[in-house]
Amino acid sequence: MSRAFSSEVGSGSREENASKSQPPAAEITEDGFLGGQLRLRQPRSGHRAGHDAILLAAATPARSGERVIDLGSGVGAAGLSVARRVSGIDLVLVEIDAGLAELARNNAAANVIEAEVVILDVEADATAFAAVGLMPDSADVVLMNPPFNDSTRHRASPDGVRERAHVATATTLAAWVHAARRILKSNGQLAMIWRADGVAEVLAALERGFGSLEILPVHSDATAPAIRILVRATKGGRAPTRLHAALLLNEPSGVPNKWVQEMLAGKGELPLARR
Template structure:
């Protein structure tokens, strides 16, 4: 567990969510809040956040949708402990599981995550290409940001295993690797909703938010993109609303 002097306490969702997190290494930011806003859930749903870190995305979702049975899955013991503390800090109920997302079915079952038992999975896997991305000397940051060749496939496989039929997987990924996402979700998922995220006008999307339904059969739908900043570099009204906790179109249950 990091010492208190190695931590910051930061406000999200317009200050309605407080998160303690390390000063260095991977830190929660816009991606986690966008992921939470894109995740559809109803009160009483069993929801799992894969690679939860300090709990940012899962706890942001729990702030928006009350009464979830939330499970935060994190392999790093220090981050898992921070996630547990952040749930308490925000008076939100969450079970924190120290678990490798790429572990087998037996390890998941021992942690209480059985096949076909979850209503929704959200995840922000490491997505930078190791061949093109210069890794950080900080081991935790490297683990959180740089993907192995099998990262996406193994994380999606784990989600497919635990989700009920008709359950939803929501993920955020690099926009320039959307083809990889579509190919991976082709096995067992359908009814895809895709929302591009643009940093600024006249520039290609930097992220894609994708919601996919286990066993879904509806056609793929490409939604109107979310612009984070306007022509003057100011935050757009839509982005500001989402970062305060408003749901994105994908997040409508």
């Protein structure tokens, strides 16, 4: 059985701009993830779950019995993928858009995964978080895929939901990291994905309150610069930063990396998930 809880809490225009209902059925697709282990309904256009969500899930160091919070969950792809890999987690999906939150709630139920869904602006204050049960020092693991495209280099989308999900403001990363730091317990784990050319921004954002960083660069192939970084950080951690060997999505021949394909099919996890 799936449980669901919904409460609209947020701040100003971001919440007012959030969609209030699901798109019509004709504008929804149902897609398979993790080799068909997970079936997700999501909008046909706008923000759609893809490889980033599955890579983030595979990098999330969750254990059975832990409270796991997916910030900016969309339709639930990353959080539900973690729950499919690690049974017995206490999963909370946090999403500002009411339509996407409803899809996430239905996706959890359809896949028989226990998940609590809350409608909340990640950049809201501690009072708003507490109002939906997300108290300080209450989470074991937080995962997040914040909007990370640079607004100065990204052409604005006419789709408001897509724009909100993809384009970062000057304060986005710091605000999301701050929210994660507030709700994590001491020694709690943060897993996140960001664009590779923003690694300096990530290091700066994590400097206050986090340590024991592990960074995994993701490349399309061995000849191309990294396109993403996956990062794991520990609240209050003191171990030196570790840079893992690159994850190559494609072999030199151009064919997809077999190990990556198996992981995307739900048959493995990334080194950052091990602790």
